[in-house]
Amino acid sequence: MMVQEIMELLPHRYPFLLIDRVVDWAPNEYLVAIKNVTFNEPFFQGHFPVRPIMPGVLITEAMAQATGVLAFRSNGGKPKDNALYMLVGLDDVTFRRMVEPGDQLTIRVEIKRMARGMGIFNCTAHVGDELAARATVKCVAKEVIE
Structure with missing residues (x-):
């Protein structure tokens, strides 16, 4: 799944779309996504100028975005x-x-449980074979009043 398809599922746009590609997925089971980290990312200007490091909160946001892609693709x-x-x-x-x-x-991201519009997912982020982060992510679909 290329970025154009991802953008059909998620409302995020540059600079906050943190998923570049989906390389594998099985409905109602798991999804594997890629985020290419480049020096051009706007957060590297301040985190940290001496040693650029991707903020952990953005790594967890990337995992949450991947759960959204999996949830929407699983629901058709x-x-x-x-x-x-x-x-x-x-x-x-x-x-x-x-x-x-x-x-x-x-x-x-792997679906752990889906109930009443809320999903619970086991998530990991790796660089090569090294674990960078892991988390249990909880997300819910909500209707927004306009």
Whole structure:
């Protein structure tokens, strides 16, 4: 799945779309996505000028975005026009490796449980064979009043 298809499922746009490609997925099971980390990312200007490191909060956001792609693709397509898929919780978040410019972040999300519009996912982010981060991510689809 290329970025154009991802943008049909997620409302995020540059500079906040953090998924570049989906390389594998199985409906209602798992998804594997890629985030190419480049020095041109706007957050590297301030985090940190001496040693650029991708903020952990953005790594967890990339994992949450991957859960959204999996949830919408598993449900057969695009979200409703007035719905947002929102992050509502993070549990057991751990960071094991710094993510720096030039790294390719491989994000794997697995559905742990889906109930009443809320999904709970086991997520990992790797650089090569090294674990960069892991978390249990909770997200929910909500209709937004316009």
